[in-house]
Amino acid sequence: MSGILKVGGSELINDNGGSGSLQWGTGVPEGTVIQVEHTVNGTLDLGSTTSDYPVASGFKLSITPKYQTSRILVIFNVDVFISGGTLESNKIGKFGIRLNSQSNQTVADKRFSGRYLGTGGDLGSELTLMYLDDHDSTNSQEYELVLGRWSSAYDNTITLNGGGFGKSTITLMEIA
Amino acid sequence: MINISRVLYELGVDEWVLRGTPTSEVEFNEMFRKIIGRDDIGTAIESDNPNDFGVTWDQIVTKQAELQAEYDSKQYQRDRKYPDLGEQFDLLFKDINEGTLDKTGGFYTAIKAVKDAHPKPSE
Numbered sequence: 001m002s003g004i005l006k007v008g009g010s011e012l013i014n015d016n017g018g019s020g021s022l023q024w025g026t027g028v029p030e031g032t033v034i035q036v037e038h039t040v041n042g043t044l045d046l047g048s049t050t051s052d053y054p055v056a057s058g059f060k061l062s063i064t065p066k067y068q069t070s071r072i073l074v075i076f077n078v079d080v081f082i083s084g085g086t087l088e089s090n091k092i093g094k095f096g097i098r099l100n101s102q103s104n105q106t107v108a109d110k111r112f113s114g115r116y117l118g119t120g121g122d123l124g125s126e127l128t129l130m131y132l133d134d135h136d137s138t139n140s141q142e143y144e145l146v147l148g149r150w151s152s153a154y155d156n157t158i159t160l161n162g163g164g165f166g167k168s169t170i171t172l173m174e175i176a
Numbered sequence: 177m178i179n180i181s182r183v184l185y186e187l188g189v190d191e192w193v194l195r196g197t198p199t200s201e202v203e204f205n206e207m208f209r210k211i212i213g214r215d216d217i218g219t220a221i222e223s224d225n226p227n228d229f230g231v232t233w234d235q236i237v238t239k240q241a242e243l244q245a246e247y248d249s250k251q252y253q254r255d256r257k258y259p260d261l262g263e264q265f266d267l268l269f270k271d272i273n274e275g276t277l278d279k280t281g282g283f284y285t286a287i288k289a290v291k292d293a294h295p296k297p298s299e
Contacts, residue, residue: 048181049193051211055220058195084185104219148220155190157181 024066024176034070034174037063042167048159053094053148054106057160060144061170065135073173074143076129080112081162083122085155090115091123092150093158097131100142107131111150124163143172178243180236187239189231193222201233255294259286 003015010027024034039061047057063072074097082091092113099105108131114123135141145168147158161168180194191211198204209222210229226232258264264283271281278284 043196045179045181045194045197047193047195049211049220050181050184050189051191051193051220054218055193055211056222057193083181098219104217106217106219146219157185159181162179162181 028067028176030176032176034066034176035063036174037061037172038169040167040169042161044161044164044166046160046166046168047145047147048157048162049148050155050157051148052152053109053150054096054098054146055148056098057145057147059160059168059170060100060142061172062140062142063172063174064140065138065174067174067176068136068138070135070174070176072133072135072141072143073171073175074108074129074131074133075171075173076127076143076145076168077171078127078129078145078168079124079161079166080127080147081122081124081159081166082112082114082156083159083162084157090154091121091156092154093147093156094150095127095129095145095147097129098144098146099133100144101137101140102135106146107133113150122163124165143170145170178240178247180240183236183240183243184231186243187231187235189229192229193220198233204233204236249297252294252296256290258290 003018004011004025005013011025012027013022014025016023024032041059046059049055065072076097080093080095082093085091092111094109094111096106096109099107108129110127110129112125112127145160147160149156149158180197184192193209193211194207196207198207205226208229209224211220212223212228213221215221267283267286271277271283
């Protein structure tokens with residue numbers, strides 16, 4: 001009995017060299033989710049900085065693509081917190097995704113800001129960053145959250161899972 | 177507990193990244209990095225040399241204890257839940273209207289009850 005299922009001449013599924021576990025073949029249809037990696041981190045004050053964007057947070061996840069031509073949908077859902085600062089009413093930070101396996105390129109930058117009438121107030125919320133990565137490789141790909149102040153004009157502290165509360169997640173989906 | 181970020185802020189230490197919550201000098205030296213520059217694509221260059229940190233673990237522990245003591249000393253203020261302003265104004269109006277704007281009036285009695293329930297430590 002063959003270990004390969006073909007449709008229209010294309011290999012859709014095989015049994016991974018006879019191991020018995022099924023996996024997508026070389027003819028997997030476009031848009032198929034090949035694999036998913038996911039992590040949840042509820043460590044408080046997971047990463048903090050008082051430096052300008054981008055600074056590596058240490059919150060990261062890797063995936064090894066099965067196909068060179070596939071793409072990785074990268075989704076960070078993070079709990080962000082901005083505290084301190086001497087500038088009245090301005091609280092502003094910046095967050096993004098760093099492609100650690102691709103020359104540390106930073107993508108999907110987003111701003112998180114708010115106004116507070118005073119100098120002592122803190123801001124907290126969640127932020128979602130998404131990026132579709134054409135990795136063009138079957139080597140392990142690592143994605144890391146980077147964060148920091150909007151610019152040196154601001155003196156706030158930017159924190160991941162800050163203010164005594166927070167849970168952040170990373171989801172990586174390899175898509176054919 | 178006052179967090180380390182706040183302590184560093186109060187100590188005037190800037191341009192750093194902290195990855196976690198250290199509870200010892202060893203952990204602090206592992207988790208803390210001083211930003212000493214930028215590379216050609218703008219990414220922060222970090223130093224893991226404690227001589228670059230601009231602060232020591234002992235200084236952090238000392239300042240943290242000081243800030244915690246200050247915070248704790250004001251706990252009575254946070255515990256005091258006064259009637260909302262509308263209710264206070266109503267009590268004041270009634271006291272004026274009834275000629276009891278003194279220590280026998282509703283306003284004084286209500287506020288005094290809250291203060292007595294959560295006295296200032298030195299009182």
